[in-house]
Amino acid sequence: MEAKKTQIERAAEAIKNAKFLTAFTGAGISVESGIPPFRGQGGLWNKYDPRMIEISFFQENPEQSWSEIKKIFYSSMKSAKPNPAHLTLAEWEKQGLLKGIITQNIDNLHQEAGSKTVYEFHGTVNYLVCTVCGKRFFHTDVDLNQDMPSCPECRGLLKPDFVFYGEGIPRGAYDNSLKLASKSDVMIVVGTSGEVMPACHMPVIVKQNGGTIIEINTLPSTYTESISDFYFEMKAGEILPALAEAVKKLN
Numbered sequence: 001m002e003a004k005k006t007q008i009e010r011a012a013e014a015i016k017n018a019k020f021l022t023a024f025t026g027a028g029i030s031v032e033s034g035i036p037p038f039r040g041q042g043g044l045w046n047k048y049d050p051r052m053i054e055i056s057f058f059q060e061n062p063e064q065s066w067s068e069i070k071k072i073f074y075s076s077m078k079s080a081k082p083n084p085a086h087l088t089l090a091e092w093e094k095q096g097l098l099k100g101i102i103t104q105n106i107d108n109l110h111q112e113a114g115s116k117t118v119y120e121f122h123g124t125v126n127y128l129v130c131t132v133c134g135k136r137f138f139h140t141d142v143d144l145n146q147d148m149p150s151c152p153e154c155r156g157l158l159k160p161d162f163v164f165y166g167e168g169i170p171r172g173a174y175d176n177s178l179k180l181a182s183k184s185d186v187m188i189v190v191g192t193s194g195e196v197m198p199a200c201h202m203p204v205i206v207k208q209n210g211g212t213i214i215e216i217n218t219l220p221s222t223y224t225e226s227i228s229d230f231y232f233e234m235k236a237g238e239i240l241p242a243l244a245e246a247v248k249k250l251n
Ligand code: APR
Pocket: 025, 026, 027, 028, 029, 031, 032, 037, 038, 039, 040, 043, 104, 105, 122, 190, 191, 192, 193, 194, 195, 196, 216, 217, 218, 219, 220, 221, 234, 235, 236, 237
């Protein structure tokens, strides 16, 4: 009698045999890189007021908003480096196993890990956009020490180029993410509470199309009891390398 396969072995088979493997990631994948999550233990929204990244609050209180935004998003981002979870996904893409990543994260760590097809559903902290002339600048090309960072071209107020509450999803990221999810037969869902629409609907699309969901989260999420076929209650930086080892054994 064949020994009962472990959950890791069965998940590794699903990954290896996938026709169109994708990943959907949230803040949890970057926690081991030193970036706090938004919710749950050590969550940013336990410490800071999410109104700071609410678009009408930002427009009415730019100085207060910017002061908090720098603390929340720019202080921890500088030192953060990709961790083994980001690196595993990048390696699977290089091997032609993973087709792309839809990320809710704005920290650019997937790209720094070497991933090429990354759709940033909520934009990026790496760029700022002028609220007057619309010009976009890389964050090192502007002076962030100002209380209210201003546009080098027209002196207008700059805003980080990530999606504030009350703003729409960047058109390109939305369309590309929808396309990727619609083609995916296996999606690895890593480090997300699955609470923020419309991003959190991406894994549901895969499930509705008959796909397989492999969830990695240190706590149960909205997906765990509803759409996850596999659930690893482990740190992403530990389980993803273990899954990579199990996939290698199948070769
Ligand atoms: N490994 C795996 N999962 C982890 C780890 C870890 N090391 N550490 C934390 N987690 C899990 C938490 O249990 C939680 O379920 O990651 C999840 C992070 O959830 P959130 O903080 O809600 O982050 P996310 O789902 O990405 O939030 C979505 O909310 O505020 C907005 O725009 C913001 O993109 C963000 C969106």
